[in-house]
Amino acid sequence: MGNLFSSKAPICEKKKPEPIPKDLPEVPYAGSENPQENLANLGKIKGPYYINQVMKETGLGVFKLRLFEERIILADPIAINVIYDPELTEKSVDFGLANVNGFTLKGYFPTATVNGDDKATKKAGMWKILSMAEEKYGNDGLYKILKKHWESVLPLIKDEETNVDNLIDVVTVKTLTEFFFDKAFDLDLKTFLVWFFKGLTPKSTPGLELDDVGKQVTEQMYGYLNSTPWAQNVLPELLKADCRDAETLKSEALFFAFVFSAFGLKSGLSSIIPLFLNLDDETRNKILEEVDAFNQDDGKNMDEKLKAFDVTDRFATEVFRYLPPVLQVQGRAKKDFVLNSLKGKYLVKKGSYMTGYSYGAQRNPNAVRCPYQFTTTGDQKHIKENFFAFGGPHNQEPQNDNRKCLGQYISLNMTKMFVALFARCEIEVVSSLKFTEANPNRVIASDEPLRVSKFECPHK
Numbered sequence: 001m002g003n004l005f006s007s008k009a010p011i012c013e014k015k016k017p018e019p020i021p022k023d024l025p026e027v028p029y030a031g032s033e034n035p036q037e038n039l040a041n042l043g044k045i046k047g048p049y050y051i052n053q054v055m056k057e058t059g060l061g062v063f064k065l066r067l068f069e070e071r072i073i074l075a076d077p078i079a080i081n082v083i084y085d086p087e088l089t090e091k092s093v094d095f096g097l098a099n100v101n102g103f104t105l106k107g108y109f110p111t112a113t114v115n116g117d118d119k120a121t122k123k124a125g126m127w128k129i130l131s132m133a134e135e136k137y138g139n140d141g142l143y144k145i146l147k148k149h150w151e152s153v154l155p156l157i158k159d160e161e162t163n164v165d166n167l168i169d170v171v172t173v174k175t176l177t178e179f180f181f182d183k184a185f186d187l188d189l190k191t192f193l194v195w196f197f198k199g200l201t202p203k204s205t206p207g208l209e210l211d212d213v214g215k216q217v218t219e220q221m222y223g224y225l226n227s228t229p230w231a232q233n234v235l236p237e238l239l240k241a242d243c244r245d246a247e248t249l250k251s252e253a254l255f256f257a258f259v260f261s262a263f264g265l266k267s268g269l270s271s272i273i274p275l276f277l278n279l280d281d282e283t284r285n286k287i288l289e290e291v292d293a294f295n296q297d298d299g300k301n302m303d304e305k306l307k308a309f310d311v312t313d314r315f316a317t318e319v320f321r322y323l324p325p326v327l328q329v330q331g332r333a334k335k336d337f338v339l340n341s342l343k344g345k346y347l348v349k350k351g352s353y354m355t356g357y358s359y360g361a362q363r364n365p366n367a368v369r370c371p372y373q374f375t376t377t378g379d380q381k382h383i384k385e386n387f388f389a390f391g392g393p394h395n396q397e398p399q400n401d402n403r404k405c406l407g408q409y410i411s412l413n414m415t416k417m418f419v420a421l422f423a424r425c426e427i428e429v430v431s432s433l434k435f436t437e438a439n440p441n442r443v444i445a446s447d448e449p450l451r452v453s454k455f456e457c458p459h460k
């Protein structure tokens with residue numbers, strides 16, 4: 001992965017925009033005419049699932065929905081691309097019950113909620129954290145760290161009451177914090193969640209100060225980071241090249257590492273086991289053959305082993321197609337423009353609020369084969385052309401002026417590594433492996449946490 005922020009595109013003469021036809025229709029409405037009813041459904045059925053329900057009921061891939069404000073939902077693999085185009089769309093930060101731009105922890109404003117130079121600076125800083133870790137460890141080192149933390153939790157799977165999802169969360173966070181900071185997070189994950197949510201300022205109380213609990217967990221989070229080799233050895237070097245202060249850089253590092261691991265990868269890695277166990281025998285056996293080859297001591301490095309995966313690669317892509325970590329992206333039209341979609345063209349007016357809805361776009365029956373079925377079949381090239389799971393199209397590189405998540409490739413690689421670690425384990429499940437979109441509290445591919453009566457892995 002090269003420096004994503006150093007190269008500049010060649011300067012080209014801009015084409016004059018084509019005039020907008022006067023007879024273009026506006027985007028049609030869907031859902032209830034009453035915004036309070038739509039908001040109630042958002043609360044009752046988790047937002048992304050409710051929007052998907054509207055999409056299925058109407059057969060529309062592009063539609064308006066009345067929420068806090070009128071929003072254009074882009075659940076179409078052609079239309080959704082405008083949300084990722086900085087020429088057409090600016091980030092919308094004023095949607096929802098919480099003003100996330102009021103993130104008060106040490107004064108840090110998350111990169112996902114800001115625009116312009118501030119956003120570019122933060123994204124470049126986060127890229128530096130990731131690129132330094134990749135340069136130091138590479139995929140070989142990442143696999144060793146993941147394997148160590150996975151093997152450390154296996155003895156904790158003792159009976160049917162064990163929540164395996166929670167253990168996978170621990171493995172994910174410890175793996176990535178050690179990868180980034182050279183020391184695994186040694187606090188309870190609840191500390192991070194309290195720290196994060198205490199920093200979300202409700203719109204009705206702008207400038208809300210942290211309470212005693214918020215201050216306590218903030219000190220715990222920074223205490224952990226200050227104890228890491230990264231803070232002691234790397235941070236001083238970064239300060240020589242960055243005009244920002246140490247507290248800002250530490251805030252940036254904490255936010256990136258924990259949101260990446262605790263939120264970005266949570267649904268992916270926790271979904272892998274139920275999705276794998278639900279595969280047909282033929283597909284599972286093909287993956288097992290690839291895993292056996294992966295685990296051979298044949299002198300190949302990790303990059304070569306990962307590239308050798310075929311069905312396992314399809315499986316990893318499908319995990320995030322089925323349940324993307326970035327379910328929706330908010331934006332606002334910077335000017336009037338023509339919106340192209342699978343079912344025609346629409347007029348979008350300047351100032352219109354939009355939601356790029358990757359969950360729906362990747363389930364659009366006009367573009368995706370078997371959209372509501374988890375499957376490793378189909379043309380992988382076509383699947384990737386309709387893949388928006390990480391805040392942008394699959395082949396889009398993250399840049400400082402776009403929305404593409406930095407973590408797509410490391411997430412897909414960690415998924416394949418994780419499959420290699422557990423695929424040969426004997427697993428007997430006692431919980432349900434169904435996924436019905438009915439549970440508003442889960443974005444994982446089973447309606448309830450994974451519980452097992454047996455989870456035995458071969459020793460290597």
